[in-house]
Amino acid sequence: MNLMTAVKTCIGKYATFSGRAQRSEFWWFVLFAWLGTIILSMVDSTLFGTVVTTSNGFSASTNTPIFSGIFSLAILIPSIAVGIRRMHDTDRSGWWMFIVLVPILGFILYIVWQASKGTHGQNRFGNDPLGGSNDGGDFAQSSIPSVDN
Numbered sequence: 001m002n003l004m005t006a007v008k009t010c011i012g013k014y015a016t017f018s019g020r021a022q023r024s025e026f027w028w029f030v031l032f033a034w035l036g037t038i039i040l041s042m043v044d045s046t047l048f049g050t051v052v053t054t055s056n057g058f059s060a061s062t063n064t065p066i067f068s069g070i071f072s073l074a075i076l077i078p079s080i081a082v083g084i085r086r087m088h089d090t091d092r093s094g095w096w097m098f099i100v101l102v103p104i105l106g107f108i109l110y111i112v113w114q115a116s117k118g119t120h121g122q123n124r125f126g127n128d129p130l131g132g133s134n135d136g137g138d139f140a141q142s143s144i145p146s147v148d149n
Contacts, residue, residue, distance in 0.1 A: 089118030
């Protein structure tokens with residue numbers, strides 16, 4: 001799966017909290033959200049200003065995150081949905097996303113779970129998004145050309 005396919009899939013499944021999402025779908029969407037927020041924050045900063053220094057020497061932020069704020073609100077539900085589907089792929093309930101509320105350790109555990117390989121074959125949340133069966137012989141097609149000797 002590439003960036004555009006992942007974004008189309010996540011936006012297409014805007015509020016679909018059931019099923020499973022492969023690692024590439026989740027991480028490409030995270031990259032899209034991260035880059036989009038950074039770029040739109042720079043646009044907001046350029047158009048609307050960032051920091052004003054008063055006569056007292058104090059700084060006051062006047063940055064109005066209009067574009068990045070709208071973007072963040074627009075991708076909030078798809079981000080939660082793909083996170084839950086990714087948890088399902090590792091055979092965990094979506095409620096485990098609340099583990100991030102545990103300071104430091106919870107966020108680390110969440111990242112490890114999202115980066116770990118999903119269960120092979122069908123689990124209680126649906127079929128393998130990579131199309132694998134239980135014999136271990138099926139893998140997703142790669143866009144990298146094979147080198148045959």
